[in-house]
Amino acid sequence: MSWFIVKRVTSLLPILFGISLITFILLHLTPGDPAAAYLRASHIPPTDEAVATLRAELGLDKPLYIQYVNWLIKVVQLDLGISYVSKNSVWEEIMLHFFPTVQLAFASCIFIIVISLPIGMISAIYRGKWIDQFSRIIAFVSVSMPAFWLGFLLIYFLSVKLDLFPVLGRGTFAHLVLPSLTLAFPYIGTYMRLLRTSTLENLNEPFVVYARARGLRERRIVSRHVLKKSLLPVLTGLGMSLGNMLSGAVIVETVFAWPGMGSLFITSILNRDYPMIQGCLLFMGAIFVVCNLLVDLTYAFLDPRIRWEGGKK
Amino acid sequence: MMGQHSILTVNNLNIVVSTPHGVTQTVNDVSFELEAGKVFGLVGESGSGKTMTCMSLLNLLPDEAKVVEGSIKFRNKDILNCSTEDVRKVRGSEIAMIMQNPMTAFNPVRNIGCHFIETLRTHLHINKHQAREMAMAYLEKMDLPYPENLLKQYPFQLSGGMLQRVMIAITMSLNPSILIADEPTTALDATNQLQILKQLDRLRNEYNTGILLVSHDLGVIAQMADEVAVMYGGYIVEKASVLKLFNRPKHPYTRALLQSRLGLTRRKEKSVKRVSVSHRNLINRETACPFIERCGDADHTCANNRLELKEYEKDHLVRCVKLQ
Numbered sequence: 196m197s198w199f200i201v202k203r204v205t206s207l208l209p210i211l212f213g214i215s216l217i218t219f220i221l222l223h224l225t226p227g228d229p230a231a232a233y234l235r236a237s238h239i240p241p242t243d244e245a246v247a248t249l250r251a252e253l254g255l256d257k258p259l260y261i262q263y264v265n266w267l268i269k270v271v272q273l274d275l276g277i278s279y280v281s282k283n284s285v286w287e288e289i290m291l292h293f294f295p296t297v298q299l300a301f302a303s304c305i306f307i308i309v310i311s312l313p314i315g316m317i318s319a320i321y322r323g324k325w326i327d328q329f330s331r332i333i334a335f336v337s338v339s340m341p342a343f344w345l346g347f348l349l350i351y352f353l354s355v356k357l358d359l360f361p362v363l364g365r366g367t368f369a370h371l372v373l374p375s376l377t378l379a380f381p382y383i384g385t386y387m388r389l390l391r392t393s394t395l396e397n398l399n400e401p402f403v404v405y406a407r408a409r410g411l412r413e414r415r416i417v418s419r420h421v422l423k424k425s426l427l428p429v430l431t432g433l434g435m436s437l438g439n440m441l442s443g444a445v446i447v448e449t450v451f452a453w454p455g456m457g458s459l460f461i462t463s464i465l466n467r468d469y470p471m472i473q474g475c476l477l478f479m480g481a482i483f484v485v486c487n488l489l490v491d492l493t494y495a496f497l498d499p500r501i502r503w504e505g506g507k508k
Numbered sequence: 509m510m511g512q513h514s515i516l517t518v519n520n521l522n523i524v525v526s527t528p529h530g531v532t533q534t535v536n537d538v539s540f541e542l543e544a545g546k547v548f549g550l551v552g553e554s555g556s557g558k559t560m561t562c563m564s565l566l567n568l569l570p571d572e573a574k575v576v577e578g579s580i581k582f583r584n585k586d587i588l589n590c591s592t593e594d595v596r597k598v599r600g601s602e603i604a605m606i607m608q609n610p611m612t613a614f615n616p617v618r619n620i621g622c623h624f625i626e627t628l629r630t631h632l633h634i635n636k637h638q639a640r641e642m643a644m645a646y647l648e649k650m651d652l653p654y655p656e657n658l659l660k661q662y663p664f665q666l667s668g669g670m671l672q673r674v675m676i677a678i679t680m681s682l683n684p685s686i687l688i689a690d691e692p693t694t695a696l697d698a699t700n701q702l703q704i705l706k707q708l709d710r711l712r713n714e715y716n717t718g719i720l721l722v723s724h725d726l727g728v729i730a731q732m733a734d735e736v737a738v739m740y741g742g743y744i745v746e747k748a749s750v751l752k753l754f755n756r757p758k759h760p761y762t763r764a765l766l767q768s769r770l771g772l773t774r775r776k777e778k779s780v781k782r783v784s785v786s787h788r789n790l791i792n793r794e795t796a797c798p799f800i801e802r803c804g805d806a807d808h809t810c811a812n813n814r815l816e817l818k819e820y821e822k823d824h825l826v827r828c829v830k831l832q
Binding site for chain 2: 324400401402404405407408409410411412413415419420421424427497498499500
């Protein structure tokens with residue numbers, strides 16, 4: 196198992212390197228001059244002379260590959276540069292916004308798991324019964340409802356009319372409920388159906404017949420045999436979704452004025468805050484990669500076949 | 509024939525399966541008995557209703573299949589009509605089953621120990637440690653090496669033959685009075701087949717278990733069974749002791765089946781002929797013999813006479829109009 200982890204972690208390094216290269220190149224391919232953007236952000240008129248001085252100062256006059264190497268050396272030391280707008284360290288800004296996003300993402304994950312797993316399992320077991328039909332409707336609504344609309348509906352009914360939760364912002368535990376529910380809602384339908392499908396598949400497997408033939412209780416067959424195997428495809432998806440949510444839920448964060456990664460990223464794009472954009476992109480890429488790693492590890496934990504494949508030399 | 513010692517009695521069993529193309533009768537009027545320490549062989553080609561019959565004995569038919577008539581009595585207990593919980597208690601501990609393909613019968617994400625221990629603990633009031641000790645003892649009895657390691661291993665790490673022996677070990681540990689072995693050797697190679705048959709034989713001799721052995725391998729049946737029933741198209745077409753059936757087969761299908769075996773001396777292969785019956789549209793599906801289209805001896809009497817399993821001679825039942 197430890198060999199498996201080492202193998203997976205080392206395979207991440209080239210991926211991270213690739214991400215850094217692509218984000219750097221993409222950003223330098225986009226139109227607009229970083230130096231001019233810097234001057235505008237600092238409220239200095241971007242005259243040709245001022246731009247040229249600044250370019251030299253920021254190292255933007257050097258060839259692209261030297262710029263990249265210089266940037267990479269700093270990145271390795273966790274120095275992502277200084278924001279053009281706030282003049283703070285990019286790394287610190289990201290950390291400041293990342294924690295609220297983590298909070299939101301994990302709360303959403305809890306909603307997803309708590310709601311979609313039981314309904315998914317039950318609708319597979321009682322296939323075709325009213326509960327299955329009902330779950331189909333929920334799934335349909337959940338995947339087709341836009342997040343901003345749902346967000347406003349929740350605010351209107353639960354906050355304004357019933358006064359159960361605060362409308363906006365971040366603070367107490369109650370502030371977390373509406374945004375995370377909004378963020379989780381589209382995923383709930385997806386995972387409900389995904390789990391239902393994989394459970395149905397597994398319920399017809401010979402190992403379930405054999406488990407019944409051995410006289411096991413139905414509850415045990417479902418909870419110990421079917422659930423564990425059915426969770427595998429769900430888990431892959433959930434890891435990807437977690438990466439998605441951690442790299443910022445722009446719409447939900449905007450609707451609920453949640454100070455997370457999404458709003459940081461959007462603001463920095465609007466301000467053409469190049470170091471910040473680059474830092475955010477790299478950070479989000481790294482988050483995705485780490486989430487995938489976690490999925491792989493959980494996968495190996497759940498499915499011995501993968502564990503052994505990795506363990507053999 | 510109606511043995512005093514019969515443990516399991518199947519009477520007039522009829523099973524229908526609903527398919528997208530309509531309802532089909534897969535098992536027709538099947539009756540037999542299982543006795544302690546005896547092996548009852550069930551032979552027939554794919555789709556003849558063998559597996560459906562087996563599954564119904566544990567009330568484990570798939571959702572689309574249903575028993576419409578008949579009864580299954582296990583020691584005065586009506587399997588088809590007792591509560592789910594009562595049947596569950598019988599499964600594994602009283603009537604055990606060995607699956608056709610050992611590679612898919614175990615859950616790939618749980619190890620052998622999990623399977624073994626949970627089965628023991630479902631039926632016996634013992635703790636995990638006792639169950640583990642017991643499992644190791646039975647694996648050892650099955651000549652499986654290093655039982656302690658084996659318990660930690662996952663199904664994909666073992667061969668089909670080993671998994672089949674694990675299944676027999678699980679069966680043995682609960683000492684059931686009936687074992688249903690649905691093609692236990694089909695998925696295995698010749699060496700492993702022999703091993704498995706030996707272990708089944710042991711189960712019968714040492715534990716006095718009554719075995720329902722399903723196979724399409726006549727060699728296996730000849731070697732193991734005391735009594736044999738041949739199934740065709742959902743019917744038992746012939747039932748007799750193993751000697752009578754192999755030496756003096758009466759039903760045309762049984763005869764064809766026995767002829768189709770490859771002999772060492774026979775050069776030419778004989779196979780079941782497909783004979784088209786003239787006046788095909790005269791065949792009354794309700795009453796016609798299921799073998800009519802492939803039978804060399806068939807004529808109009810076969811199409812219109814009600815089929816019944818009749819005693820041809822003592823302890824030798826045949827379902828053929830021509831022989832009655």
